[in-house]
Amino acid sequence: MRLMTTAALIGTAAAASLSSVCTKDYVLSVLPTSSDDIPSGITIDTSSVTASTYQNYSVTGATFWEDMTVSFCEVSFAYSHQNGDDRVVVNYYMPEPTSFQNRFLATGGAAYTINNGSGGADMLGGVAFGAATGYTDAGFPYWGGTDFDDVVIRGNGTANWPAIYNWGYQAIAEMAQIGKAFTNNFFDVGANTTKLYTYFIGCSEGGREAFSQAQRAPDLYDGIVAGAPAMRYGQQQVNHLAAPVQIQTIGYYPPSCVFQTVVNATINACDGMDGKVDGVVARSDLCFQNFNVTSMLGKSYYCEASSTSSLGLGYGKRKRQSTSATPAQNGTFNAKDIEVIQDLLTGLKDSNGDLVYFPFQPAAGFGDTTVYDSTTDTWTITSPNSNGEWITKFLNWQNVTELDMYGVTNDDLKRWMIEGMTKYMDVLQTTLPDLTPFHSKGGRLLHYHGEADTSVPPAGSIHYHESVRKTMYSNLSFADGNDALNDWYRFYLVPGGAHCAINDEQPNAGFPRDNFAHLIDWVEKDVVPVTINSTVQSGANEGEVQKVCTWPSRPYWKDNNTMICEENPSSISAMLWNLTAYLTPVY
Numbered sequence: 001m002r003l004m005t006t007a008a009l010i011g012t013a014a015a016a017s018l019s020s021v022c023t024k025d026y027v028l029s030v031l032p033t034s035s036d037d038i039p040s041g042i043t044i045d046t047s048s049v050t051a052s053t054y055q056n057y058s059v060t061g062a063t064f065w066e067d068m069t070v071s072f073c074e075v076s077f078a079y080s081h082q083n084g085d086d087r088v089v090v091n092y093y094m095p096e097p098t099s100f101q102n103r104f105l106a107t108g109g110a111a112y113t114i115n116n117g118s119g120g121a122d123m124l125g126g127v128a129f130g131a132a133t134g135y136t137d138a139g140f141p142y143w144g145g146t147d148f149d150d151v152v153i154r155g156n157g158t159a160n161w162p163a164i165y166n167w168g169y170q171a172i173a174e175m176a177q178i179g180k181a182f183t184n185n186f187f188d189v190g191a192n193t194t195k196l197y198t199y200f201i202g203c204s205e206g207g208r209e210a211f212s213q214a215q216r217a218p219d220l221y222d223g224i225v226a227g228a229p230a231m232r233y234g235q236q237q238v239n240h241l242a243a244p245v246q247i248q249t250i251g252y253y254p255p256s257c258v259f260q261t262v263v264n265a266t267i268n269a270c271d272g273m274d275g276k277v278d279g280v281v282a283r284s285d286l287c288f289q290n291f292n293v294t295s296m297l298g299k300s301y302y303c304e305a306s307s308t309s310s311l312g313l314g315y316g317k318r319k320r321q322s323t324s325a326t327p328a329q330n331g332t333f334n335a336k337d338i339e340v341i342q343d344l345l346t347g348l349k350d351s352n353g354d355l356v357y358f359p360f361q362p363a364a365g366f367g368d369t370t371v372y373d374s375t376t377d378t379w380t381i382t383s384p385n386s387n388g389e390w391i392t393k394f395l396n397w398q399n400v401t402e403l404d405m406y407g408v409t410n411d412d413l414k415r416w417m418i419e420g421m422t423k424y425m426d427v428l429q430t431t432l433p434d435l436t437p438f439h440s441k442g443g444r445l446l447h448y449h450g451e452a453d454t455s456v457p458p459a460g461s462i463h464y465h466e467s468v469r470k471t472m473y474s475n476l477s478f479a480d481g482n483d484a485l486n487d488w489y490r491f492y493l494v495p496g497g498a499h500c501a502i503n504d505e506q507p508n509a510g511f512p513r514d515n516f517a518h519l520i521d522w523v524e525k526d527v528v529p530v531t532i533n534s535t536v537q538s539g540a541n542e543g544e545v546q547k548v549c550t551w552p553s554r555p556y557w558k559d560n561n562t563m564i565c566e567e568n569p570s571s572i573s574a575m576l577w578n579l580t581a582y583l584t585p586v587y
Contacts, residue, residue: 018096021186022053022073031077032181039174041082048078048089062121063501063537064203064227066513068128071096074118079178086162087142090175091115092134093123094186101130103520104183104198106176106213106221108206110500112147114138114167122201129516131199132186134179138171139163149389153397168427169212176200176213176220197523201516203227203500204456211464212430214445218438223523225515226447228456228500231464233428234421235586236456237390238413239357241405242348243367244381249410250343252336253379257303257329259369262341263505265299266291266363274495275557278541280509282495282555284361284451285571291362293341302330326372344369347577348410354581356414358459364452364498365505381405395419414581421586431464431587433471435489444522445489446529448512448548450497452505458493459577465491465551466576467587479567482552491551492532502537510534510546531565 020026027049032038051073058069073094078087094100105126109115115135116122126133143151143163151163180198183189189196198221202210207229214224230236247253270287271277281287305328343349344366347359360366368382388403395416421429438445449461468489473481496509503509514533521527531547549555549565552572557563579586 016097018055018071018073019053021097022051022075022094024049024051027051027075027077027186030182030185032178032185034181037181037184038178041084042079042174042178043082044178045078045080045087048076050074050076057119057124059121059124061537062125063511064201064513064515065121065125065128068124070124070127071099072124072127075182079174084162086139088139088166088171088174089137089141090134090178091118091123091136092132092179092182093127094132094183095127095130097187099127099130100132100187102187102189102194102196103129103131104176104180104196105129105131105133105516106172106179106198106200107133107135108172108200108202108209109135110204110206112149113205114140114148114171114209116206122206125516126199126201129520132179132183134175136171136175138166140166149393152393153399156398159397164424165427168424168430169209169216172200172209172213173217173220176217180220197222197520199223199225199516199519199523201225201519205230207231207456207500208233208430214435214438214443215430215432218435218443219441221438221443223444223519224438224446225519226445227512227515228449228453228458229430229447229461229464230456231430232421232460232586233424233430234419235357235417236460237387237394238416238420239348239457240367240387240390240455241384241408242357242413243344243369244384244405245408245410245413246343246348247340247370248381248405248408250336250340252340253370253381254337254340255303255329255331255379256326256370256372257301257331258333258337258341259366260303261301261333262293262296263363263365265296266293267506270363274555275559276563278508280496280506281363281452283571284363285554285568285574287362288345288574289570293345294338296333297335297338298332300330300332302328304328325374348413350414350581351409351411352581355577355579356410356417356581357579358457358463358577360454360457361451361459363506365454367454390420391416395423418582418584421584431467433464433467433587435468436472439472439488443488444519446492446515446519446522446532447490448492448494448515448532450494450499450501450503450511452496452503452509453499455499459575461491462493462551462575463577463579464587465489471587486528486550490529492548493551493554494534494548495546495555497534507539508536508541510536510544510548512548513537 055071060067075092107122145151207226208231210226269291270281273286274282348356370379389401392400449458469481496506513535518529534546536544553565
């Protein structure tokens with residue numbers, strides 16, 4: 001095929017081949033320049049434009065997407081802000097013109113990364129659904145790092161506020177606004193008088209970014225998928241330290257086998273509470289009400305020798321861990337073991353007994369707990385690793401990553417949570433509960449969270465959903481308020497799901513792979529996702545598609561073969577926690 005001229009291509013991209021539009025000249029000809037199309041004060045560096053063609057690019061085994069093979073044009077260019085010492089690079093995957101479905105998808109990152117990088121499954125998943133798909137580096141490489149924690153301070157005592165605001169919400173919003181204008185030009189959407197539907201999708205940090213966009217850039221999006229959001233930053237980041245500090249505050253250090261044995265026993269005891277025995281705890285609410293860990297007093301435990309890893313910040317390519325050898329363990333549960341477990345199951349409390357932050361759900365796990373110290377032949381609490389640098393870097397603005405945990409108390413954690421909430425209320429807390437602008441422009445929000453998440457407590461998602469209900473529908477009852485909210489904002493608690501991942505402890509549990517498809521149908525066809533799909537991705541039941549109920553309904557199996565979504569007031573109350581340790585509302 002003879003290459004068309006650039007002039008001929010403009011306005012006919014939908015009929016062109018991928019190779020003919022995936023050129024630097026064509027990209028330069030359709031770059032957005034009008035102040036109506038891109039944020040004021042932004043200048044695109046035309047010399048930075050690149051365009052590369054990828055044919056038949058395949059992805060298999062992705063947690064959030066079905067297997068796919070796609071072809072696309074990867075476009076990259078940089079921009080800067082007027083009077084700003086910065087350089088932000090954005091990347092866009094443009095589908096084959098014949099596959100484009102008038103959609104744009106913005107994507108986020110994980111842990112302290114703001115994107116999942118070139119070749120990320122979210123990017124390719126967007127292309128598979130005919131969406132031009134984008135990510136941003138937020139300008140971090142220009143400041144000397146790839147991740148947020150690399151660039152958050154300029155030097156001891158000095159915060160990099162442009163980086164903080166880019167991370168908080170600005171860089172994603174700019175990438176989406178520029179990307180929409182670029183996509184409109186690239187495929188000449190306006191000439192076809194067709195709406196460009198715009199979406200965002202992300203999990204963990206990406207889930208927080210999703211809510212940052214609903215709260216801070218509502219006009220940009222028609223639909224948003226938010227998974228296990230690491231929102232409520234002041235509390236959430238400190239909460240990674242909660243389990244070891246709670247153990248240290250009690251002053252008794254159970255062997256790690258105690259915690260694993262409790263998880264296994266809880267799964268066994270609570271598996272059938274949803275009416276179906278399948279190795280999945282689908283009703284952690286009933287488990288919390290009906291399984292008492294005191295029943296394990298005097299029972300024995302045994303674990304073989306192994307290696308123990310402390311958890312990093314969340315799912316994603318930059319999960320940082322430490323590993324130590326763990327000897328074989330055996331013993332019986334004593335009263336102090338039970339005391340520690342009960343304290344962890346009921347959340348972080350201050351010295352007055354007031355709740356500071358949410359616990360994880362029963363049968364999920366406890367986060368970081370104890371590790372074996374071979375030099376002293378004793379058990380001790382885990383090193384905080386990357387989680388400790390929230391205190392050293394983000395609160396104290398010191399370029400130090402190690403945090404000395406000795407002597408840290410529950411009250412210290414509360415103080416750090418309040419400090420972080422106050423310091424970053426307008427940028428990182430990400431809990432503004434009034435989503436009226438997003439709702440008023442017709443936005444749809446699909447929010448989900450794994451019930452067995454041990455990085456971000458699912459109760460935190462429920463608490464935010466409840467905050468939105470109370471704020472926007474304060475004149476309605478709980479039931480009527482949720483009905484009103486479900487018209488445009490639905491929350492799903494995924495039975496057995498881990499943190500943005502399948503769960504090795506409950507391998508028969510599914511995890512959502514079709515959320516973008518559900519959202520597209522909801523936005524473009526008004527097909528309400530009363531339930532969403534959750535696909536089993538391992539074990540004997542691999543490929544089975546389960547249904548996940550819209551909160552506040554929960555699953556129950558009748559005669560072990562028919563699932564219904566039921567609402568039970570006592571079950572709902574078991575998952576609503578009141579953070580009594582604060583005078584300032586925590587949404």
